[in-house]
Amino acid sequence: MGARIAAVDYYLPEAVLSNEDLSREFPEWSVEKISGKTGIDRRHISGPDEFSSDLAIAAARRLFERDGIDPQSIDYVILCTQSPDYYLPSTACIVQDALGIPTSAGATDITLGCSGYIYALGLAKGLIESGQAAKVLVVTADTYTKFINPADKSVRTIFGDGAAATLVTADGSDTSLTAMTYGTDGSGGKSLIVPNGGLRAGAALQPKADTAVRELVASGYDLYMDGPDIFNFTLRVVPETVEEILAKAQLEQNDIDLFVFHQANAFMLEHLRKKLKVPAEKFFVSLAESGNTVSSTIPIALADAERQGALVPGMRVMLLGFGVGLSWGGLVATW
Known part of the structure; x- marks a missing residue:
């Protein structure tokens, strides 16, 4: 028995920081220069009272609704974030409760950034192929913009906030991941x-x-x-x-x-x-x-x-x- 990606969806916060906005703050960087250097036109920015768990919950709900997934069928949650709501409790526990995932499910945070999705998929694959779980919800959520100094244009032009939810399920073959x-x-x-x-x-x-x-x-x-x-x-x-x-x-x-x-x-x-x-x-x-x-x-x-x-x-x-x-x-x- 192998593991496969069954569904994926994502959520971006409503607030947007455009190249035009940045150019007004930093006139020495034109809209064209920012776009040319980064390939980015807009970034979505989490609100003052919007945190990684909020984005994660929104992404998971979007996935559940679009693909008709019952939260009660999830038996493990892996949440990847480097911007947790708190030092403790883990953000995965907050997300499990908010989504109505059973208390019999496992839930854990992993602290990785740009490679984190791969690591989370690897852990989900291991859980499924070892018989520990059958449906793993992998959620990635980061609010890096809360870490950025407002005067640091070098990183403000690059990073945006967002979350994604992926359902990893058992598969009849071992060739999917x-x-x-x-x-x-x-x-x-x-x-x-x-x-x-x-x-x-x-x-x-x-x-x-x-x-x-x-x-x-x-x-x-x-x-x-x-x-x-x-x-x-x-x-x-x-x-x-x-x-x-x-x-x-x-x-x-x-x-x-x-x-x-x-x-x-x-x-x-x-x-x-x-x-x-x-x-x-x-x-x-x-x-x-x-x-x-x-x-x-x-x-x-x-x-x-x-x-x-x-x-x-x-x-x-x-x-x-x-x-x-x-x-x-x-x-x-x-x-």
């Missing part, structure tokens, strides 16, 4: 960090994240990203991981019908596509209307690809996430 591949390099943790608001001062890990060094007025969390370091890491790790996934799956690159990678920004994705020599029609990009939603970019792109007819049943799709941690992971799914 295959070639699970993971990687971790914690020495790069200093490249993308929220230095403030935790129990330890972030300057101990990354001195450059200190707001005084960045000439910013501290605003609470003050997310810091070393863009060039993340970019170089991605260009090095992603091609190696693609080869590793293909080797595990015993496939050639031409056997993959669609590539859906973490939607970091259009500039980086185009570099990767060219480096890998993947035809544009087989490389799905979907971030213009949502931005980089961290753990939710891949499931949002999958849902968009399905709606646009770019992803249809029977296709082999390679999923690959990479980023904060540093962490990466990928797999091949039969849709």
Whole structure:
């Protein structure tokens, strides 16, 4: 008995931050410059009283309603977030209760960002194939914009908030989710960090994240990203991981019908596509209307690809996430 992705949907907050809005705040960056650098036109921003659990609940309800899924049938919840509502209780417990999922279900948070969807799918696959669960709800939800210093235009142009819900169920074959591949390099943790608001001062890990060094007025969390370091890491790790996934799956690159990678920004994705020599029609990009939603970019792109007819049943799709941690992971799914 294997595991498969049975359904996927997502939710974005109502409030929108457009390139026009950003250009008014930062006149030195035109609308065209922002769009050209990022491939993003708009980002959805969580409200002051809207948090990761709210987005997660909305995404799951949308999935349940669209696909006629009974919450009582869910026997495990995996919630991936790096912006939990509280240190404790876990956000997964809040979501389980709000959705009316049985108290007999397991529910746990995992703390991963850009690679988190892959890791959550791997855990769901393990639960199902070991007989511990039959229907796993995988939810990704992040509100990174709450971490961003308002004066830091370098990250305000990139990140948006959102959540996605995926139902992973038991399958009659073992070929639906295959070639699970993971990687971790914690020495790069200093490249993308929220230095403030935790129990330890972030300057101990990354001195450059200190707001005084960045000439910013501290605003609470003050997310810091070393863009060039993340970019170089991605260009090095992603091609190696693609080869590793293909080797595990015993496939050639031409056997993959669609590539859906973490939607970091259009500039980086185009570099990767060219480096890998993947035809544009087989490389799905979907971030213009949502931005980089961290753990939710891949499931949002999958849902968009399905709606646009770019992803249809029977296709082999390679999923690959990479980023904060540093962490990466990928797999091949039969849709």
